[in-house]
Amino acid sequence: MEARSVARCLRLRPTSSLYTTQPIIFRGQNALRYFSTSNPLLQTPPARQDQPTSTTPASNSNSADFDRILNQLNLNNTNRNATEGSQSSDPLSLSRAVSMAPETDSYKQPLRRVELKLGPTLGRQVHVEPEKGVDLTTALRVLQGNIATNKVRAQWHAQKFHVRRGQMRKNLRMERWRKLFKFSFKETVNKIQRMRAQGW
Structure with a gap:
C-alpha cells in the first residue's frame, strides 16, 4: 500500500x-x-544541399503521377475542357455538327396537322367555296340552320333586357318544367298507341 x-x-x-x-x-x-x-x-x-535536390525529382514525379491519375478519373472536366477548346478554336463547330448530322424524318418533315372533330359548331361563319359545291345560296341555308340549332334568336331575346336573379331562377324552372312535360306527354301518347296496336 x-x-x-x-x-x-x-x-x-x-x-x-x-x-x-x-x-x-x-x-x-x-x-x-x-x-x-x-x-x-x-x-x-x-x-x-544535395538532399532536397535528390528528393525533388521523386516528389515531382509523384505529383505528376497523381495529377495524371486525377485527370484520368475526372472525365467530365476533360471532356468539358476539350469541348470548350474546340468551340473556342472553331466558332462554327455547332452549325457544322448540325449540318453533318443524319437527317431524320422528325427533323426534316414537319408534323402533319390534325383536324379536330369537335361536337358543337364553333362560330357562325360559313365559307362560300364554289369549287366544293358551296355557293352563296347553299351557304346562306347552312347559316340559317346553324342559327336555328344554336338558338341565337332566343338568346338575343333573353339577353335584350336585364332580369333580376330571382326572376331568372323562376324562368329557368318554368322552362325545364315545360321541356319535361313535353317529353312525358309524347312518351305517354306513344305508349297508348302501342297498347292499342296490341289489342288492348
Whole structure:
C-alpha cells in the first residue's frame, strides 16, 4: 500500500522553457548559417544541399503521377475542357455538327396537322367555296340552320333586357318544367298507341 501510494504521488518534474525554445534557436542558427555568405566556415555542408535536390525529382514525379491519375478519373472536366477548346478554336463547330448530322424524318418533315372533330359548331361563319359545291345560296341555308340549332334568336331575346336573379331562377324552372312535360306527354301518347296496336 505504501509503495502504491508513493508511486501515485510521484510526478514528472516540469520541463523548463529552455528545452522547448532551444530547438527554435538552433533552427534560427542553422538558417543564419545557411543564408550567410560572408563567412565560408559557417556554411552548411554540401551534403544537405544535395538532399532536397535528390528528393525533388521523386516528389515531382509523384505529383505528376497523381495529377495524371486525377485527370484520368475526372472525365467530365476533360471532356468539358476539350469541348470548350474546340468551340473556342472553331466558332462554327455547332452549325457544322448540325449540318453533318443524319437527317431524320422528325427533323426534316414537319408534323402533319390534325383536324379536330369537335361536337358543337364553333362560330357562325360559313365559307362560300364554289369549287366544293358551296355557293352563296347553299351557304346562306347552312347559316340559317346553324342559327336555328344554336338558338341565337332566343338568346338575343333573353339577353335584350336585364332580369333580376330571382326572376331568372323562376324562368329557368318554368322552362325545364315545360321541356319535361313535353317529353312525358309524347312518351305517354306513344305508349297508348302501342297498347292499342296490341289489342288492348
